[in-house]
Amino acid sequence: MTGTFNIQIDKIKKSRVSEYDINNVPFGKCFSDHMFVAEYADGKWQKAYIKPYGDEPLSYAMSALHYGQAIFEGMKAYKNEQGEVSLFRPLENFKRMNKSAIRMAMPEVPEEIFMGGLMELMKLDAAWVPTSDTGSLYIRPFLISTDEAIGVKISDSYKFIIICCPAGKYYGEPIKVLVETNYFRAVHGGVGFVKAAGNYGRSLYPTKLAQQKGYQQVIWTDSETHQYFEESGTMNVMFVIGDTLLTPALSDTILDGVTRKSVLELARSWNMKVEERKVSIKEVFEAIENNTLKEIFGCGTAATIAHIVGIGHNGKDYALTPVEQRAFSPKVDETLRQIRKGKLKDSFGWMMKVA
Template sequence: MINDIEIIKTEATKINEVDFDNLAFGSVFSDHMLECDFKDGKWHAPKVVPYHPITLDPSAKIFHYGQSVFEGMKAYKDAKGDVYLFRPLENFKRLNISSKRLAIPELPESYFMDGLKALLEVDKAWIPQQEGSSLYIRPFVFASGNGFHASPANAYKFVICTAPSGAYFSGKVKVLIEQTYSRSANGGVGFAKAGGNYAGQFYPTQLAVEKGYQQVIWTDDTNHEFIEEAGAMNIFIRINDTLITGPTSDRILDGITRKSIIDIANAEGIPVEVRKISVHEVVEAAKNGTLKEMFGAGTAAVISPISGFGYKDSDYDLPELDNTYANRLKKIITDIQTNKSEDPFGWRYKL
């Protein structure tokens, strides 16, 4: 527990310039940020400061060797104005799992949690109350130490920035099952939220967009035989009444929304299978009419329905259903997040 976190408040708030009824995702930033430095072999006390640019030496190792990890979280306000987080300790644990894989020093829990609470208290007014809106929270750690030698840095910076945001996606997306490029490989860093994982996705996604798709379905790196993730999200596939998602591995992120959906589905009596699912199985299900739904799951969008997919120059449309698992599960999870329902799982964290 950190008793005293230094707080330096901005001299002039930007909040009056923001149209909270028309918020794009992650493009407007709150007044303050949290900063914490690792140097001389230890993490120093975090502090809340005005949002500002970060100045780095050109030799800072983040530019050359890519030591950078991040998380995505949200804060919500209920009808009474109370503020809630959703499973924040899971984000803290995963940040340290990612950090360890990239040889970044792990953070103390109190620095993450107490620093986050202090930041949200200062910028509480930035948490929107409009339906579907939230305060997106981006904790990240990167190598700030200098030097061209290919080795871990001797200094790092932990930052939390926040951005009031509306809904991440609107409508359904059409996806392309990838047959050439891979998101990650066995023994790699696919399970970590490393910045480079996402940079490597951009080019194949651009190629898919040029073909008329909005996103890519990633497959395994060996034979492109098994479905793994959807863009930057975990993926769920419904065949008949069974919901299927791949097991986590070196290549697949242990998504917090993913495991929440699995627990909710089990509680709701929805059959769930966590297993490998082949592209062939999905294509055959689409052909014989047993493929009912596909959707991505992640913090930003919660659940993003997929309207159809392309594979080997053929397109397959999913049926229009009146009562989808996607809508049902999204309502349950967002009602928990925004304090509109009971929380039988103990996931909601009140500030």
């Protein structure tokens, strides 16, 4: 029992963990022993269970596949030197999941199911949390509509599932990005501020075009004028110009990233000047020209900090300050790593220990 919702547990007979070097597996391809599933039908959450990770029969007529009622979250668990497992700000992901659910006309996942399922799963699969300095267990909660019916309508049935995979560093090297001024990721009134699966599907083609030109990612700009930065790939984007940390203000076209929030809290605690506002392409390229641009970086759960060392715009490439000469983002990266690994006092109360 967790809270008031009973979770049936079917434990795996023999763990697969020894078959992998979990400190060195490719991101997102190796899954832990168990998965959590909760089923929704007839207007309420019906049952919740943990079972060995594996396929479940789903219909090809399933609503999520055709009409996109599909949302997800991404979060991480870390292990300290004593072998204790903690989650980084899981309640933020819980709240964001339900923001997404509301926007996509899906049922909200109760806290006792989201957190209860997560905690039980972490206890069972603790051996899958890497011990390496940069390792973590990536956790993927997702909610899909499961009505077996063709025809656009709000589904009556859903599954909320959590699966996990050990993860190392996401980007091995600093990255080069292209400012995207043709395609866009999100529009006002749309779903850019939530983690709807469709947001990611639509981003793949422009990203492929950028990758064909030698960039790893795009930086999205606003859909109306293409003059303001929004996000970079699946990360929020930040700039250090002079002594100020700048990042686009949240809006309905920008995801409220947990890493973004944490970076801003750290910067403010270090008395750095922080501005959350519209950031224009013009001011950033002027800052590059007059040497006041110190850093551009992306931040998100998968990468934590992705240092951006090259930026392309209007057919021209600009080389940015090498990572070794950057003061702020490497310090943020290291501070977050140490807090997560229990090596630095968690004075913000970000870590939640798995009991």
